[in-house]
Amino acid sequence: MAACIHCKTESQFLTFDALGLCHNCSPDHAPIIAEAIGAIASVAAVRAKARRSAQQLELLRQSIDHCRTLQRYDGLRIEGIDPARLMAELEQVRTETVEEAIRTAWYDARERAKDASTAKGVISTYGKAVSALQDLMDLMDDTTLIDKAVLVLRAERDALVFEDVYRSAQLAEQQGRKNRARDLYIEAVFLLKKDGTPDTYQTDKIDLAEKQIERLGGRPTSG
Numbered sequence: 001m002a003a004c005i006h007c008k009t010e011s012q013f014l015t016f017d018a019l020g021l022c023h024n025c026s027p028d029h030a031p032i033i034a035e036a037i038g039a040i041a042s043v044a045a046v047r048a049k050a051r052r053s054a055q056q057l058e059l060l061r062q063s064i065d066h067c068r069t070l071q072r073y074d075g076l077r078i079e080g081i082d083p084a085r086l087m088a089e090l091e092q093v094r095t096e097t098v099e100e101a102i103r104t105a106w107y108d109a110r111e112r113a114k115d116a117s118t119a120k121g122v123i124s125t126y127g128k129a130v131s132a133l134q135d136l137m138d139l140m141d142d143t144t145l146i147d148k149a150v151l152v153l154r155a156e157r158d159a160l161v162f163e164d165v166y167r168s169a170q171l172a173e174q175q176g177r178k179n180r181a182r183d184l185y186i187e188a189v190f191l192l193k194k195d196g197t198p199d200t201y202q203t204d205k206i207d208l209a210e211k212q213i214e215r216l217g218g219r220p221t222s223g
Contacts (some may be wrong), residue, residue: 005073020077033073036066037081053101057139060094095145101136102149105129109153119161126157155202162188162205169212182216185209 003010004022006029014022021029040063047059067090070076070083109129116122130150137143169184188209192202 003075005075005077018077020073020075029073033070033076033078036069037078039063040066040086053097053104054136054139056097057094057136060090060097061139064090064094094140098136098140098145102133102145105132106149106153109157113157113160119164122157122160122164126153126160129153158192158202159205162192162202162209165191166205166209169209173216178216182213182218185212185216186218189213 001010001012002014002016002020004014004016004025005020006025007022009022009024014024016022017026017030019026019030019033021033043059043063043066047056047063050056050059064087067083067087070078070081071087076083106129109126112125113122116125130153133146133149133153137146140146165184165188169181169188172178172184173181186209189206192206192209
């Protein structure tokens with residue numbers, strides 16, 4: 001005996017519509033289902049024209065929410081539409097969209113950093129890339145991919161800044177300005193210790209600068 005896809009009632013006295021809703025539930029729930037189906041189609045059309053990652057992810061989130069609405073009706077009969085399969089496909093597209101956004105942000109940061117003439121320029125360039133990715137977090141259920149990308153971008157930024165200051169220290173030392181060189185080595189260490197990247201990712205750089213500080217008569221910096 002058929003059961004209503006909403007109230008689950010089974011009775012020989014019930015009649016059912018084409019969706020599988022009994023005549024008691026159909027007036028309230030058939031419009032909800034129809035609205036979700038129509039929205040999925042209309043959002044897909046808009047998403048096909050979207051160019052920005054944020055817009056694409058917002059539209060994907062809307063479609064996924066509509067799929068969740070359909071999945072609440074277990075056994076829903078819709079010709080050509082399987083809500084669970086559609087949900088999986090949309091989740092895959094969402095992952096691919098985030099991965100592309102990460103690749104774009106990373107590439108832009110690296111290319112612009114090449115043209116940066118100062119450490120502040122590098123920090124600004126990578127900061128914009130990090131901010132662009134963080135702006136996408138509210139559009140995601142799972143931010144793991146973005147979290148990892150932000151960590152890598154920050155570590156790469158910190159390494160570039162460290163190298164810039166470290167080279168300045170080496171140059172000062174070559175010019176016989178040992179006190180200036182020592183101060184720059186100390187600055188390089190503090191830059192790494194106060195940034196947002198875990199020190200475990202930067203131990204080799206910190207140790208390298210610490211040795212130079214000691215060699216020039218300074219004390220190791222404290223944590």
